[in-house]
Amino acid sequence: MACSCCVGGSGGTLDDALYLFGGFEDNGERSSRLVQYSFATQMWRTIECSGNVPSPRCGHACVIDAAKKELWLFGGQGPE
Structure with a gap:
């Protein structure tokens, strides 16, 4: 079970x-x-x-709303 983007995600x-x-x-x-x-x-x-895709980031928090089947991201560090 390996995924290259797991670190910091x-x-x-x-x-x-x-x-x-x-x-x-x-x-x-x-x-x-x-x-x-x-x-x-x-x-x-x-x-x-599709739609409003967040910018590349790491160190963020994530919450999944199971009722709406939505993933919400908060904070993190972008490429700048």
């Missing part, structure tokens, strides 16, 4: 999956990727985001 669980946003990529750059780990298949996949 944050997330939570919803249904049968773990969702993580941001963190550091292998090259040390901050990420704006959203990834999903399926507990059923034990595999990672990248989720394509």
Whole structure:
């Protein structure tokens, strides 16, 4: 179970999956990727985001609203 953007990212669980946003990529750059780990298949996949996607960041907090199926991010450090 390895994901390159896990370091410095944050997330939570919803249904049968773990969702993580941001963190550091292998090259040390901050990420704006959203990834999903399926507990059923034990595999990672990248989720394509649309709309107002947050900037690349690390060190942020995350809350998942299960009723609305929304992921909320707070704070963190951007690329600047």
